[in-house]
Amino acid sequence: MSSEFGRILRVSVFGQSHGRAVGVLLDGLPAGEAVDLEELQSFLNRRRPGGSPLSTARQEADAPVFLSGLEGGVTCGAPLCAVIENGDQRSKDYSELSDKPRPGHADYVAWVKWGGQADMRGGGHFSGRLTAPLCVAGGIAKQILARRGVFVGAHLAAVAGVPDRPFPLYPTAELFAAVAAKPFPVLDDGAGEAMRAAILAAKEALDSVGGVIECAAIGVPPGLGEPMFGGVENRLAAVLFGIPAVKGVEFGAGFRAAELRGSENNDPFAAESGTVRTETNHAGGILGGITTGMPLVLRAAIKPTPSIGRTQQTVRLSAMENAELAIRGRHDPCIAHRAVPVVEAATAAVLLDMLLEGNHGTF
């Protein structure tokens, strides 16, 4: 068991990058939920490489086909299976790699684990392509959440050390929609220009860059989550680290909180119109693992794409001797911008699961 998560809503992702198809199985979706397929496709398109010089040249329609669970555009209570066929594959690009693992990739550990049996063409089951079915799950979850006033949005908080400005204390659904509609998902377009320049400079140098994604959820009721290991942070982190290239996850002030004093980091409570809010949100909307009702804020660190054109040091496994490797094929000089909807998808799917657990099937 590796490619599944969730308690009430089980999300299971399958497929290999150059296999017949990738897909997702959702068991536990409430019945009677309409899925707007156009809106879903728009969400999926945000992840697609799409012909920009910032991304790989691989072209995929990423159009999901629903094998079960969705009848007349509405969920029917049975497990939903959606499949995306793999189209534009060039597996020959990868033939050399079966014996020479790419630094920073899963090639070597797959070889240790499964020997020659792993289908590692295009990264196999470790490929970023697997985030397409995850986005099908998350895109459906986002629609169900939005119908109940819960909205999830994200932006590129940084690329190659160039920062965007952070979300405001109270981000809105409109702000999320505005960022999502941009070709480059930042709040500050000037920062976005600098980021794009950094990506293109890396590409020019046959190199790559990473970034940080900030994601927020608004409308999450207070009281969601459990103490200790059942907290919102625990469950979100457990899924976010399943997105390829994520190497760090933090909530609210996160690692910066470690440098603050308690008097700075504590968020003062304030009564307002009969409810409680906090005047700052260093907690990222979570105390003791449980939501406070303030916006939930998290950040995920995306490492630079390991596939780079530069010659790298590796080993020839068959001979167990040192070797050089220059990766050919089509690669992204940065995947952080394409990972923005993926972080939203993971966040939305986990929140929906937790909300369904709070009031199973009919929250």
Place this chain on the structure above:
Amino acid sequence: MSSEFGRILRVSVFGQSHGRAVGVLLDGLPAGEAVDLEELQSFLNRRRPGGSPLSTARQEADAPVFLSGLEGGVTCGAPLCAVIENGDQRSKDYSELSDKPRPGHADYVAWVKWGGQADMRGGGHFSGRLTAPLCVAGGIAKQILARRGVFVGAHLAAVAGVPDRPFPLYPTAELFAAVAAKPFPVLDDGAGEAMRAAILAAKEALDSVGGVIECAAIGVPPGLGEPMFGGVENRLAAVLFGIPAVKGVEFGAGFRAAELRGSENNDPFAAESGTVRTETNHAGGILGGITTGMPLVLRAAIKPTPSIGRTQQTVRLSAMENAELAIRGRHDPCIAHRAVPVVEAATAAVLLDMLLEGNHGTF
């Protein structure tokens, strides 16, 4: 379900800070494992407040009593239950807090979730005291792991922004033991002095500070972990965020990786005596969620203790009006140093669980 984790080895923590006892249930420990109770007590003592001016004045013996699963000092295959009685409680110190939630604490979310029913004396089930039984689990796991050549160690990587030096590329069991034996768990004692001064300065100011803990595991075989959501990072993070005050978790270069180029962050492979190692370890010993055989390295961010003596803004819940709060009682100006063995414990328990699961696929 909230206070449990693990697949083959299930770890369940129970108790409230000012209840009768705290404890842990371990279901799935291998049979025939000797538990050195003296060594376990030494490990637990590293977490105890222990009379230092850097910690709370609360005194607890933290001596576990084994109700089941351990016969003649050896595990017998049945679930192991260990209980630590709560001794030095002063619940009256907390009476005011039931109506005025402490900023940065779980008081407010517990009130939302359970109304007046929650036993929040001393933090209740959210208290840092619950890390004592977690350390019983982790201390036993550490002994079982060490017997098989897997060692887990940690140090304070930073307090209040004052950094310790990082673990070397290849930390050793001896280094782990040396740090564990210090009264203040740092590699660089000069840095430790500066950290202690920062803690005492915060205490003087009726304030608190946070820190970062770096933890490493050596001897972990390559190939441990699963793709996507079953990875080592996913499962460690899911538990580490269960330690009170942890707000961020990263592996290897973590958030810093997001600022590097691929050519810098990728760890070159090198053949050495018939095995494969990497010349750097930005991956923290994990690629694609699976161990590479290099040291596993993670960092957890600990927020400043929310209990501070300074007057803070909060609300009186019964009246839903703003109020001031000055927390009395005994508190830690910093808990990061006491959390060092806790991070080790969580890491060891997860690794043991995954190693126990590990042989699957080849029965």
Place this chain on the structure above:
Amino acid sequence: MSSEFGRILRVSVFGQSHGRAVGVLLDGLPAGEAVDLEELQSFLNRRRPGGSPLSTARQEADAPVFLSGLEGGVTCGAPLCAVIENGDQRSKDYSELSDKPRPGHADYVAWVKWGGQADMRGGGHFSGRLTAPLCVAGGIAKQILARRGVFVGAHLAAVAGVPDRPFPLYPTAELFAAVAAKPFPVLDDGAGEAMRAAILAAKEALDSVGGVIECAAIGVPPGLGEPMFGGVENRLAAVLFGIPAVKGVEFGAGFRAAELRGSENNDPFAAESGTVRTETNHAGGILGGITTGMPLVLRAAIKPTPSIGRTQQTVRLSAMENAELAIRGRHDPCIAHRAVPVVEAATAAVLLDMLLEGNHGTF
């Protein structure tokens, strides 16, 4: 992981028959639920051997001590741990058995699994004594269910082939209470006399007998359970087979349904006062794994107690040679009557878990 069950409400049983204590951990109980300790003790007493010639002479008070989760007699939302100390042990009675496994007991499989490490005194973790903490869990669950109009009751449907009459189509809470109050839990006291005679005859012959327990739950709303592997039958059976000596579980007409025609076994639907009921209940209140709203009815087969005074054939494991065994010690000539509350307990705990999942924490 072996001694746990449940999704929202996790029930974990621990202890060995002759260890320090047995106990149970309940994680996920709703907060604010009063536990009537006298009523709980009455329920536990139904399982106790209690000095009757029909049962073992071992005496145990079976008085649970609550270490956590229950404050002022009310659940507080934190995991509840209850412990029952083991008192009247005579481990020397079992010394011979460590090398000569008792036919029908778990001695041999424990030896295979854990070698000499298992603590098999008195049956160890396999002992019927472990049903005492299960009854603590079930007794609490029964109180929580009763408060919401769900009642669970059981009776001895047969002992040694002597049948009791079955529950009527609509059993009532009063009927359940009446059976529970009897020293021998049958509907037809004449049948009960014949059963007791059969037990005493077996005891006289240094032998033992088994029986069948019928359990019903009323007030369960229709629509509980999920298709396929998440059905009520699946989840109940998974726990019922954890009661020592259970070798069969059936729902409604069960194995007899296999001999009926569809026209006989199908329960006709009928409209009544705006709701739907069935005119018979061969389905045992469950169709497609999901409750119909009719009484839930199940039966569990209890094998004859394997510990008998007669000389039996076994092997001396150390020499791997045939040997004879005459079991000394105190044993039950029948455990089916003592298992009646245990079947209720398991049923109640599973139903509570499923109802909590339907509307987590506040159904």
Place this chain on the structure above:
Amino acid sequence: MSSEFGRILRVSVFGQSHGRAVGVLLDGLPAGEAVDLEELQSFLNRRRPGGSPLSTARQEADAPVFLSGLEGGVTCGAPLCAVIENGDQRSKDYSELSDKPRPGHADYVAWVKWGGQADMRGGGHFSGRLTAPLCVAGGIAKQILARRGVFVGAHLAAVAGVPDRPFPLYPTAELFAAVAAKPFPVLDDGAGEAMRAAILAAKEALDSVGGVIECAAIGVPPGLGEPMFGGVENRLAAVLFGIPAVKGVEFGAGFRAAELRGSENNDPFAAESGTVRTETNHAGGILGGITTGMPLVLRAAIKPTPSIGRTQQTVRLSAMENAELAIRGRHDPCIAHRAVPVVEAATAAVLLDMLLEGNHGTF
């Protein structure tokens, strides 16, 4: 979460009877396992209706297409997804049923649970058609098990009260193969003739009959399974009750054990060539939930097909008034014979999962 089972090997079934496809996702299969597709198809064909007068006239090729996890006929370690397209559907046959639930079917509970949203055409996700993908899972599991000397076989133990003879004390792989090759899966062909006559008589009478399936597994090593709720019986029963129409599950002597004395039911141990066997097998190869090494034997009760041609009493849900129903469409007068490979499939999948988990404790 409803249509999934397994710990190391997760089996997830999806699809509705008249939807686009049914299928199965297997996460956790070992890599490097060849799948003989012809043998798999032969196994699936045993479940297919196939034109006999004993079964429905619905025709389905039941040819699985592999979307992932199987490359070059060999498992690659990634999740395996197999899909079977639905072909010969006649949904108009079912239009009346949406308002008039069929007695003995899940129509009513689906209406309670999901209102009009459920896709109940042909039984929807509750249909026996879902056992086709379960057989894909089980057929693959059987091949992997056979390669390691574990064989699973089954036969019709009874239909309409007509008994087959039971499996011998030591069934063989050859015996399993011989029964599987028969058009009607019994040991005693004379009994089979009488069963077929009973089925045809019921069909003639517009009625249906049920049956009992006996399933055995040989080659299972001793020591598999865990005490209490992690036993082999628990985990098999939890899955077997997911097969539509199963209303009872028993192991070894099962319900008959309740009528035996301990001296009759206990299986005497005997040393033989350095290993231990039992001279009888009333335990069905399981003591204390753990395998003894003797053949594992279980029986599942299959109720008579609820779809019958006779007029039945039901309710018109829209008006909540009594109504009559005469089911048209194509139905099986008995499904017990088609369920024989399904019981094998469930048993094999659970045993493979447990064996994959098996090495735990000794890494």
